[in-house]
Amino acid sequence: MARAGGHGLARVAVVVRAGSAPLWWLGVLAAGIGVLAPGITGRRIGVMVGAVLFIVAAAVVAYARRKRYTALIGSAVRAGKHDVLQDRAVTVRNWRRGHRWWLLLAFLAALGGAFAVPAAGGMLLAGCGTGLRLKAAWLGRRERDGNALLWVRVDWLDRWGGRPTGKAVRACRSTGIAAGDAAPGGSRRRTAALV
Template sequence: MVRGTYVLARVAVLVRVPGRWLWWLGVVAAGVGVFVPGLTGRRIGVLGGAALFVVAAAVAFLARRRRYTALAEAAERAPRSVFLQDRRVTARAWVRARRWWLLGAFAAALASGVAAPGTAGMLLAGAGAGLWAKAVRLGRWERAHDTLLWVRPEHAGRGPAARSVPGYEATGPVAGDAGPGGSARRRVAAAG
């Protein structure tokens, strides 16, 4: 483990943020695509899109599953000198680095409605749903082990389980501003 001061981002947030963006872009693209009479017709487009939704969700959920588990099991305790990145900062940095890719995927999903209405939008939404389910699975692991998983953002450019990630670091369950699974931590009002 590298000692010194550096920044850590939550693994679950880096999975949850792309899931949310792909889901909403896919839902909007599919919704618009349904109103466009494509070459294949609405019925075939929607049925094909539903099949692609299921396949994309399964692939996104199962991709690198063993790698996530291996990195989580081997996570080392984070030193006190690290800075824990807020979930909003992590989300903003992820979107800023990939905004053109997201815009291109959305435009392609809209344009594909000419051929098969709603199909590509449902594909995007399925990938988003699979990533959201993966974040939920990570949250269950974190609750079961009473640990939060972190990764250095500069290592996770291609994803939090990419080959460039040498390992995760772990903190206690109350560190940072995101709960298990990367969702916003619920604030409990103080009595009195």
């Protein structure tokens, strides 16, 4: 909880990256199970359609809303001394807990779609996960270039763990590159953060 005058802050790149692993693994699992069903189109066509969907989904998710992210990065103000930086694990847990039913529904839809087009739905999910990872990596490059990490107020994220570019997000905060326990791009920091 933030002190008086401060706010809880979550890393933008961590919020973006939080969905990449579950989407990837659920997609791989759904594609693996789905390829066992012959489907209406047949396995070969299903895998080919899935490959196209994977590439398209990865590109669309990776490039979506980049102008909004760039605007937020450009207008970021320095975090105050009373702001509280949320741990990476807490941000990831909040996002995944808030989206668990959507993830389950997407997985079930991908499995159900395998009876029509084998493996395609799973590969689509995996492509979305890859796109989120690519977007987080892009954010990480922007953070390294600007020598500043980008944060968003936790209370501005929506109730499901949030989108860091949602309507409620009016501005972002920035800190030095060593702040928090996540590296640029939202991955785990391999070395201890400097104090």
